[in-house]
Amino acid sequence: MAKVWEFVKDKSLWRKANLFLTYAMVFSFPFPLDISLKILGLWILTSLVIFDWQSVKNSKHRVYFVIVVLYYLLFIVGLLYTQDLNGGIHQLSMKIYIVLFPFLFASVDVMYKRYFDRILSWYVLGQVSAMLILLALATYSSIGFENGHLIFDPRIDKRLSLLQSFAGTGNYFFYNGFSRFMHPLYASYEVVFAIAVLVFLKHNPYSLSYGKVTRWLVDYRIFYPVVIFLIGTVFILGSRTNMISLSVLLFLSVLYSSIRPFVWRIVLALVVLSVSVGIMMYNPRSQQLAQSVENYDQLSWKEKLAHFSRVYFWISAYEIGRDHPILGVGTGDLQWHLYRKYAKMDMVRYLEPSFNSHNEFLEHFGRLGILGLGLLLAMLTYAFMIGLWCRRRVLLIFIIITVINFMFEVLLNRVWGTTFFAFFLNFLLLLDFKDKKLPKFRISIGKSF
Numbered sequence: 001m002a003k004v005w006e007f008v009k010d011k012s013l014w015r016k017a018n019l020f021l022t023y024a025m026v027f028s029f030p031f032p033l034d035i036s037l038k039i040l041g042l043w044i045l046t047s048l049v050i051f052d053w054q055s056v057k058n059s060k061h062r063v064y065f066v067i068v069v070l071y072y073l074l075f076i077v078g079l080l081y082t083q084d085l086n087g088g089i090h091q092l093s094m095k096i097y098i099v100l101f102p103f104l105f106a107s108v109d110v111m112y113k114r115y116f117d118r119i120l121s122w123y124v125l126g127q128v129s130a131m132l133i134l135l136a137l138a139t140y141s142s143i144g145f146e147n148g149h150l151i152f153d154p155r156i157d158k159r160l161s162l163l164q165s166f167a168g169t170g171n172y173f174f175y176n177g178f179s180r181f182m183h184p185l186y187a188s189y190e191v192v193f194a195i196a197v198l199v200f201l202k203h204n205p206y207s208l209s210y211g212k213v214t215r216w217l218v219d220y221r222i223f224y225p226v227v228i229f230l231i232g233t234v235f236i237l238g239s240r241t242n243m244i245s246l247s248v249l250l251f252l253s254v255l256y257s258s259i260r261p262f263v264w265r266i267v268l269a270l271v272v273l274s275v276s277v278g279i280m281m282y283n284p285r286s287q288q289l290a291q292s293v294e295n296y297d298q299l300s301w302k303e304k305l306a307h308f309s310r311v312y313f314w315i316s317a318y319e320i321g322r323d324h325p326i327l328g329v330g331t332g333d334l335q336w337h338l339y340r341k342y343a344k345m346d347m348v349r350y351l352e353p354s355f356n357s358h359n360e361f362l363e364h365f366g367r368l369g370i371l372g373l374g375l376l377l378a379m380l381t382y383a384f385m386i387g388l389w390c391r392r393r394v395l396l397i398f399i400i401i402t403v404i405n406f407m408f409e410v411l412l413n414r415v416w417g418t419t420f421f422a423f424f425l426n427f428l429l430l431l432d433f434k435d436k437k438l439p440k441f442r443i444s445i446g447k448s449f
Contacts, residue, residue: 011050015111018046022112022119025423027126030190032181033416040419047104059106061430064382071375072099078331078368088332091367094418098379101422105430113431116206117214120197124217127194128226130181131233137180138172175238186416188234188242189405192249193398193424195230198223199253200394235279241408245401247276252400256393310358310408316341317357321365321373328369337366356413360406363413383429395428 021043028036059065075088075095082088105112112119142154155162156177157170165171172178179187202218204210216222234246254269320329320337329337338357357363364372380399387395402411402421411417 014046014049015108018043018050018108019111019115021046022115023122026119026123027129029123029416029420030127030130030181030187036419037415044100044104047108050108051104052107055108056103056106059430061102061106061386064379064429065102065106067375067378067382068099068102071372071379072096074368074372074375075331078328078372081327082330082332084330084332084336086332087335088330091331091413094413094415097415097418097422098412101426102430105426112427115211116431117201117204117208118211119427120201121211121214121217124194124197124201124226125213127191127230130187131191131230134178134180135173138178141172174236178236178238182416184237185239185241185405185409186411188237188239189245189401189411190420191230191234191237192242192245192401195227195234195246196249196394196397196401198227198230199249200397205391205393241405242401243276243279245404247273248400248404249397250276252397309355312342312345313338313355313358314362316345317359317362317366321362321369324366324369326369326371328365328367328372331367334363334367356410358409360410360412363410379425383425386429392428398424398428 021039025036025039025043028039056065072092072095075092079085079088079092138154142152144151144153154172155165155170156172157165160170162171166174170177175184178184181187198217201210201214202223204218210218217226231246234242251269251273254272255265257265259265259268316338317334319341320334328334335356338355342355357366361373361376364376380403383395384399386392387399402425405411411421
């Protein structure tokens with residue numbers, strides 16, 4: 001019994017288990033939630049076992065810790081004036097990762113820095129594996145037999161022509177028909193970040209000593225085919241939001257490359273941006289939207305709601321925040337206020353929990369007023385400033401593509417969204433590689449680098 005207890009107390013074994021679970025968790029992000037949640041639970045357990053409060057106390061990011069604690073406390077305060085208590089508790093359960101993960105990462109700073117590249121590499125491998133499985137599923141679903149002959153028909157809705165099936169959700173190789181593990185916007189958000197990670201690993205700005213998996217990924221024979229494959233899947237997933245994210249990523253990648261002279265870098269970056277935008281406009285969903293904008297005056301009210309529903313979601317959330325500017329309507333009540341707005345605009349088909357404000361910033365403004373929105377912006381601004389000051393390009397790209405997605409979707413109302421956001425924000429922010437001082441506002445309350 002004593003030997004068993006010694007085994008349980010052995011922190012080195014728990015650290016190894018935590019690292020293995022970190023690889024497994026980042027690999028599992030693109031797969032169905034019930035898989036990643038089980039791994040997440042074990043990862044949190046091992047992180048708590050090896051937790052070191054002294055490391056947290058010595059962290060150089062106390063301002064950030066204050067921000068996330070105030071952020072969560074505001075959600076608790078919002079329970080005091082919310083009518084939908086169950087909805088409020090649900091929000092608290094979603095946001096717990098945002099306040100928990102910073103402390104867990106600050107505690108394992110040294111270990112994660114050593115295996116920084118491996119963790120990112122396993123994340124990329126997870127994305128590639130998920131996309132390959134989805135392609136295999138789409139191919140399998142498209143194959144059938146008719147009159148004794150093998151046929152290939154990717155249409156889900158056989159009443160549509162092949163071209164029409166790509167414009168909506170009627171094709172196994174596009175948008176919802178393809179993305180079976182999660183919403184296409186979320187899947188493409190992850191893929192765009194995976195491309196950013198690959199570019200970061202290729203340049204290796206921290207001069208890390210790479211493991212075998214990372215060396216294999218950045219080999220030019222693997223790197224370029226994987227990047228091209230992932231870029232192709234962003235188009236297949238059909239998210240206009242993350243086509244914008246991808247365009248920004250490619251533009252910045254060229255702009256900050258080592259191409260000489262600098263003027264050629266600018267020219268090439270603009271060409272890449274123009275081509276990216278042009279390709280995005282050929283996306284069936286983009287063409288459908290452009291057609292609706294062109295014929296806006298001829299559309300009926302129901303057609304306007306169908307094609308521009310997101311705009312009405314934004315207007316509704318903004319009006320709620322405007323009417324309750326300081327503290328919002330409470331932690332759990334925003335959805336009911338949105339329902340009332342939707343009903344007034346005859347948006348009856350959107351009276352479901354999934355039809356939120358479709359904008360993370362307006363969601364916070366309506367739910368917890370200027371204070372809630374301010375703390376979310378403070379969190380993002382702090383990370384962005386550290387990224388600029390310490391030249392952490394992968395952190396900057398993560399913030400940029402996250403903000404773009406926040407403008408068109410609510411990610412932090414879901415376990416997937418909060419865990420993915422909290423994991424990578426803190427992973428990229430709290431692991432300090434540069435021997436450089438932080439901005440002055442940080443030095444005044446803690447030790448410098």
